[in-house]
Amino acid sequence: MAAVRKATGGSTASEHVLAFEVGMNFTRYALFTNGRIGIPGTIATPTDSVDSFYDALVDVAKKQAATLARTGGKIDGITFSMPGFIDTKKQEAVTAGALAMLYRHRIGEELAERLEAIGVTGGPDDEQIPSWIENDANCAAMAEKMSGNAQKLDDFVLLTVDTGLGGALFLDGKIRRGKDWRAGEFGMMVTNYGVAGMLPLHDFVSTLRLSEDYAEAFDEPSGNVLPSTLFKHLDDPVVKGIVERWVDYIAVGIFNVVVTVDPEVVLIGGSIAREPALIPMIETALAKNKDWKDFRTSVKRCRHSGNAGLIGAYYAFATEVLGK
Known part of the structure; x- marks a missing residue:
């Protein structure tokens, strides 16, 4: 049974979808019931082998399935937020970020096969549980579309600022992959x-x-510096200058994206986006560009942070597999 078949639902009126957000160090998971997220859990991401990785996820799914079985329910779908380049047609991780052992694996389907082998199935006919895998930045954008700061928008851009600059394009009402x-x-x-x-x-x-x-600038080991702490010391002219130069480059990236796709809004994600001073500093940096007045676009922080990957993974499954 193809991993992306249409799910037909469990044996109860409720729909249960198990979402995973796979990261380099930790993997988070949560069970969605009728689209509502349950209490998330976290496990360390096994990186020594593919088998160890799947064994850990099988253990999570078995426990969730056992809990649902007590009330006659089943897992109706499994969905993943993944780092790397994700071929959604083949449902394959072309790459998986730093998780090299997952390259070229059809992670959702392979997990469902392992679950089927031990009797964990879904749907009224006890079939292999349908699955979906999606890029993590795309999931962050989908989370904003589902219940964040882009619910009423068809064209927006999300930029994630972290150890690199990533992002997603949501154009004409869908993710542009x-x-x-x-x-x-x-x-x-x-x-x-x-x-x-x-x-x-x-x-x-x-x-x-x-x-x-x-x-x-301060002759300290870079490993001792937490980037977000710089925003607590903007009253120091040296620190402020360092942050402003850094923000100027973010503004350059935003400008280039805006003039290319003309979105309704630009959303900024990543943990540092929680700093209250960041968005105003970005707006000031954009205003330095004389052409910004012709392309002026609202810049906002993402609503979702900690659960964005899980929420977006559910949204991807709901739209791509359930056809919602």
Whole structure:
């Protein structure tokens, strides 16, 4: 049975979808019941082998299935938020970020097969549980569309600022994945060729760069610098200058994306987006560009942070498999 078949629901009136958000160090999970998220859990992501990875997820799914069985329910679907380039047609991880052991694996289908082998199935006919896998940045955008700051929008861009610059394009009412599943790699833009050659924007807007610039200015090891703490010391002119230069590059990336796709809004994600000063500083940096007045677009932080991957994974399953 194909992993992306239409789910027909469990033996009760409730729909139960188990979502996983796979990260390099930790994997989070939550059971959605009729679209409502349950209490999330967390396990360490096994990285020594593919078998160890699946064994850990099988254990989670078995426990969820056992709990549902007490009231006559079943897992009606399994869905994943994954790092890397995800071929959604084949439902295959072309890459999986730092999780090299998962490259070229059809993770959802392979997990469902392992569950079927031990008697954990779904649907009224006890078939293999349907599944879906999706890129993590796309999931973050889908979470905003489902219940965040883009619910009423058909065209928006999400940029995630972290150890690199990632993101997603939600255009004409759907995720734009690209012909090779690589759309939204905003950090690969070359924006400073005259000074830095072909170095990508990643090198200028990552939070690592923010730490490194501070460490250089104050002669401290960069590993001791938590990037978000710089926003607590903007009254120091040196610190403020470091942060402003960093924000200027974020503004360059935003401007380039806006003039390319003309979205209704730009959403900023990543843990550092929680800093209250960030969005106003981005707006000030954008205003330095004389052409911004012709393309002025609202810039907001994402509503979802901790559960974005889980919510977006559910949205992907609901739209792509359940046809909602």
